[in-house]
Amino acid sequence: MAVPKKKTSHRRTRIRRSHDGLTVPNLVACKKCGEMVLPHRACANCGYYGDKKVLDTESPLAKKLKKKEAGENDQ
Ligand SMILES: [Zn+2]
Structure with a gap:
């Protein structure tokens, strides 16, 4: 396993x-x-x-509810 030869100084790290x-x-x-x-x-x-x-920003749930509502109005 490779091992660092020297400690990394605070300055080097920064x-x-x-x-x-x-x-x-x-x-x-x-x-x-x-x-x-x-x-x-x-x-x-x-x-x-x-x-x-x-973009279509309407949520899938809102679309579903809208569709359902429209379907109820048709009957
Ligand atoms: Zn906007």
Whole structure:
């Protein structure tokens, strides 16, 4: 088994970890709902990209209930 020949000094450890810092993502407010989103990405909250709706944000349960309600209205 390979064994380190010398103890890693506190300084060496700190130098190695100088690149481990986390960065804060660049966020912009959604023009439609005001939620903070990554730039050039569709908003996960309202499903809009610019002024177009590109994502279906309705939950599967809400869709099911809606479908059920529509079915009851037909009869
Ligand atoms: Zn939005």
